[in-house]
Amino acid sequence: MYIRPFDPWKSKLCTCPFKYTLNIYTGCDHACVYCYITSYIPRAFKVRIKENLLPKLERELRKLDKRFIVSLSYSSDPYPTVEQELGITRKVLQLFKRYDVRCMLLTKSDIFGRDIDILSELKCAIGITVTTVNEGKASLLEPNAPRPSSRIKALKKAKKAGIPVYARIDPIIPFYTWEDFDETLDALSFVQHITVSTLKLRPDSWKRMEAKFPALMKKLSPLYKKGERIGGYYYLPRDFRFEILKKARKKVEDKGITFGSCREDYYSHPTCDGSHLVPL
Numbered sequence: 001m002y003i004r005p006f007d008p009w010k011s012k013l014c015t016c017p018f019k020y021t022l023n024i025y026t027g028c029d030h031a032c033v034y035c036y037i038t039s040y041i042p043r044a045f046k047v048r049i050k051e052n053l054l055p056k057l058e059r060e061l062r063k064l065d066k067r068f069i070v071s072l073s074y075s076s077d078p079y080p081t082v083e084q085e086l087g088i089t090r091k092v093l094q095l096f097k098r099y100d101v102r103c104m105l106l107t108k109s110d111i112f113g114r115d116i117d118i119l120s121e122l123k124c125a126i127g128i129t130v131t132t133v134n135e136g137k138a139s140l141l142e143p144n145a146p147r148p149s150s151r152i153k154a155l156k157k158a159k160k161a162g163i164p165v166y167a168r169i170d171p172i173i174p175f176y177t178w179e180d181f182d183e184t185l186d187a188l189s190f191v192q193h194i195t196v197s198t199l200k201l202r203p204d205s206w207k208r209m210e211a212k213f214p215a216l217m218k219k220l221s222p223l224y225k226k227g228e229r230i231g232g233y234y235y236l237p238r239d240f241r242f243e244i245l246k247k248a249r250k251k252v253e254d255k256g257i258t259f260g261s262c263r264e265d266y267y268s269h270p271t272c273d274g275s276h277l278v279p280l
């Protein structure tokens with residue numbers, strides 16, 4: 001089955017309402033340093049297409065319980081570089097339209113701007129992830145992803161077309177992207193919902209962070225060593241984490257934007273993931 005119930009590794013801290021998830025591609029070439037898919041997908045930064053995806057998907061969509069949302073995607077990006085040329089995600093969206101599927105789409109690309117014609121006819125919400133609007137930091141953290149300013153421009157276009165829009169500021173990295181949080185939030189102040197999440201490390205992403213950001217990790221590693229270990233992830237110490245989340249929530253809500261947090265054991269309203277934005 002390509003469409004599966006969303007189950008983030010049975011995380012006891014996940015508060016997402018029931019939804020399905022579909023990874024159109026295997027792997028993701030944005031190659032974010034902090035990415036966690038490298039811990040369970042071999043050659044995770046190399047994008048592969050799925051065999052017979054479209055005919056198989058069509059069969060699955062005929063039987064799908066349409067009350068629930070299909071979310072694109074959690075272990076890949078629906079818009080890797082190759083999507084510009086292949087247009088597979090575009091064809092999936094056309095299928096969604098044919099079968100009246102409710103969906104939400106989350107990406108670090110601006111390629112979705114090409115598909116706004118279809119997206120505006122779907123019951124759907126679109127979100128982008130922006131860890132920081134500082135282009136230099138973003139290109140170090142997410143070397144192959146389109147620039148944050150291009151993602152934001154495409155999302156404004158989606159909003160203009162009447163599509164509900166949301167954003168993730170995720171991960172928040174103390175002493176790094178947290179320093180730019182106000183600027184990042186300002187640039188995203190046109191969205192309806194923002195989900196935040198603090199950096200959670202797995203052994204392999206910890207190593208990549210240490211290799212690329214040795215000075216930063218000198219400050220962060222002792223904190224993570226003192227922090228919590230939840231479901232295979234290293235978390236910041238709870239007090240330190242909650243102080244960031246509390247400040248982030250105030251800043252977001254002061255702008256009249258609803259706030260969610262992801263796998264933090266912290267407040268979200270009305271949903272953590274923004275799924276309340278998908279029209280019925």
Ligand code: SF4
Pocket residue numbers: 028029030031032034035036037074075076077108142
């Ligand atoms: S966009 Fe997401 S899935 Fe792709 S490399 Fe970055 S963190 Fe991993």
